[in-house]
Amino acid sequence: METLRLTSPDFEAGGWIPRRFTARGEDRSPSFRLEGIVPGAESLALMLEDASHPIFPDFPHWVIWNLPVTEEIPGGIPAGERVAALDGAVQGAAYGRHRYKGPKPPLRTIHNYRFTAFVLDAPCDLPPSAGKRELLAWMEGHLLQKAELMGEFQSRRAEKISR
Numbered sequence: 411m412e413t414l415r416l417t418s419p420d421f422e423a424g425g426w427i428p429r430r431f432t433a434r435g436e437d438r439s440p441s442f443r444l445e446g447i448v449p450g451a452e453s454l455a456l457m458l459e460d461a462s463h464p465i466f467p468d469f470p471h472w473v474i475w476n477l478p479v480t481e482e483i484p485g486g487i488p489a490g491e492r493v494a495a496l497d498g499a500v501q502g503a504a505y506g507r508h509r510y511k512g513p514k515p516p517l518r519t520i521h522n523y524r525f526t527a528f529v530l531d532a533p534c535d536l537p538p539s540a541g542k543r544e545l546l547a548w549m550e551g552h553l554l555q556k557a558e559l560m561g562e563f564q565s566r567r568a569e570k571i572s573r
Contacts, residue, residue, distance in 0.1 A: 415445040416527045416557035420485065427523060427561040431485075433514035434565055439472070440525075441485035447529055448554050451479045455528040455549070457542060458504075460513070461560070462521035470504040470542040471511045471523070475534045483527075491538035500534070503541040513563035520564040529555035 420440035421427050429435035442456070455475035463469040477483060477499045484496075489509030493499045501508045515521035530552045536544055 412446050412448050412555065414447065414527065414529060414555040414557040416525065416559045417443045417445070418525075418559060419443065421561050424560055425562070427513055427563045429563075432512040432563050432565075434563075435512070437510065437512045438486045439510035439512075442483040442525070442527065442559070444481050444483070444527055444529075444557070446555075447479060447481065450531055451529045451554055453477060453530045453533045454479055454483070455530060455534065455545065456483065457524075457526045457528070457545070458510070458512075459524045459526070459542075460515070460521055461524045462515070468524070471513070472506050472509070473502040473504050473540075473542050473545055474499055474510075475502070475528075475530075475536070475545060476500050479529075500536070500538050502536070502538055502545060508538055513561075515563060515565050517565050520562055523561050523563060525559045525561070527557050527559075528553060 418440045431440045454477040458472040460469040478497045491508045505511045513523050531554050
């Protein structure tokens with residue numbers, strides 16, 4: 411399997427996620443770049459998980475599927491079950507129900523967040539009421555590639571946040 415690479419022009423891998431991409435800021439999704447998409451790709455999916463959640467491991471903040479196959483995924487994806495500007499991509503049920511819901515750890519704690527891109531061999535036929543579990547199950551047998559991008563965020567008192 412050819413290696414897929416997921417990056418963002420908005421933050422470095424393993425670095426701090428800027429406040430504007432968190433629920434303590436503008437709560438807008440970052441933009442992404444994918445390198446090395448294999449031939450035969452029919453759709454993309456993205457997921458944001460809190461990899462540090464102490465009670466619910468890998469807690470999903472955002473799931474979106476049926477994104478068009480492209481190397482550039484725009485930031486600021488609007489809320490809604492279907493995103494017309496992205497060929498009807500579907501945003502499922504997660505912490506951000508039918509929308510991006512950025513990092514929001516408890517005050518004065520640092521959490522690690524994982525963005526995962528999935529390259530699929532077919533469009534997904536799940537309804538918007540589906541979530542992470544259903545999407546992962548559907549992807550079995552359809553997954554061509556996968557890549558992750560990690561970032562960190564620390565919530566502090568709003569007046570002291572400088573990142």
